[in-house]
Amino acid sequence: MSLRGEIIFAAMKKILFLGACLVALASQPVIAQTGAADVVVVRVNDGAGSTGHLLIVRGEGKREDVEFSAGVSPNHLGTSGEVMQRVFAKLYQEGYTLKSTFGGSQGYVSTLIFVKEK
Structure with missing residues (x-):
């Protein structure tokens, strides 16, 4: 794989990781935003x-x-x-x-x- 391909692959991995983090936060917003009542x-x-x-x-x-x-x-x-x-x-x-x-x-x-x- 060329240097350019490795850079693109690394960038895509970061984007996928960030997307997974955002999905995890979006699926549990109540827990992240509220305290106990x-x-x-x-x-x-x-x-x-x-x-x-x-x-x-x-x-x-x-x-x-x-x-x-x-x-x-x-x-x-x-x-x-x-x-x-x-x-x-x-x-x-x-x-x-x-x-x-x-x-x-x-x-x-x-x-x-x-x-x-x-």
Whole structure:
């Protein structure tokens, strides 16, 4: 192979290597650009019974259980609404935003996912 051919071959190898690096970066942009996010899971159980619960989970072993009066009377609905409003307002003040919600099969338990981006 001539000197010119070797130079062209070396240049093509560099271009292919750089192209492979760019493809690798393009295929994983989220990992390269974002840090870890704090996630809070809130389980709301306001089903049958006289007591409802908001279970706030901030991580492994970090749980807070907030009880409230459950029921369908205006007084019970108002009380449970006030408790939920306080908890959600506190999460928003801490920088969390609601990202997802889903309900259980019986309709008594709802799950809310709050995320704080870093």
